[in-house]
Amino acid sequence: MINRRHHDMGGLPAGPVDRSQHEYAEWERRVDAMSVLVGNKKLCTVDQRRRNIEGLPPEVYDKTGYYEKWVLSLGESLIQRGVITTEELARKMAEVNERR
Amino acid sequence: MKVLKAYPPGHVRTPYYIRGHTGTIERLCGAFPNPEELAQMRNGLPAQPLYRVRFSQQSVWPDYRGSASDVLEVEIFQHWLEPA
């Protein structure tokens, strides 16, 4: 069974290229920065982060923005590496959410 | 050289559209740790030779409407290539 993965889109039909540029939010810049820094410290590789992006369900891949995919992948990668645990992240997200 | 017509799971850097196609080696880029392995939290060593392979657009896309001389150049690891 031939399997084209969802991210592997070269050659597929698609529409006109939208050339507009959105203003980067600070949180997006921080996601980029953290991803670079954890890579520099050898805590995770860009390959691992890419793999996690590629593994997102197709509808998530299509509907999320670039840095939304990056933050999901960063979290997943750090959990895979044991830098953080799922529980730690869950508790922290609940805690941060409570502060609002 | 011909690109393997294979569709394995895991993290792969050989684009789907080029698999099974035949091109010519444009250059050896060097040897790099295997990204397929790096993605699985292994070290990807020994480093694998990485080539740039040149393909005629007309040979890749049956409906290609550009110039007959147009080409695609794609980086492909040695283990994805076999003699044509």
Added chain:
Amino acid sequence: MTDRKDKEQGKYQPLSYFQLMEVSLRELLVEKGILTEDEIAREVETMRGRGYERGTRVVARAWCDAAFKQRLMQNGTQACEELGLEIPALKLLVVENTPEVHNAIVCTLCSCYPRVLLGIPPDWYKSRNYRSRMVREPREVLAEFGLVISEQTQIRVHDSSADMRYMVLPMRPAGTEGWSEERLAGLVNRDCLLGVAVPKGPQD
């Protein structure tokens, strides 16, 4: 920083799931002593300040210095280091436009890009439509960018699928003899370095 309010919005906005995750990852990494807020802030500022100027400097030098250009074409990374550009881990391959050949860059699999020279890639470069179509119908995509390439010119599309990173060396516009490197660099923008535009001429 706890981001009760997203600073640049100036009023209370609920955090999205993704923003929540960003804050949470950051706080955990800081609590564990892996990163500091300061390091993160410094990296943010470094990337914020990085546009495509370094790329244009390389082009201007190549236009003015034939021997440098030769070295650039042979080993892009090493040649950039000559200019004092510290480019850790960038394996740069410069592809030269000529009257016979026009080059363009894409990463169909994700958005690989020579960030160290050009900054953060634009949204269009990361878009589904560009990534899908550029390898298959480059002339149509370039026409959408306002660039029509003659049938007599070969188009080479480079799919940045592995470790190399690409930059286009555009053709030097006519009528610029004797110009300083700084002035020449001003003719080149990021889109020229990706092959979706060509430099302005002195009259533009």
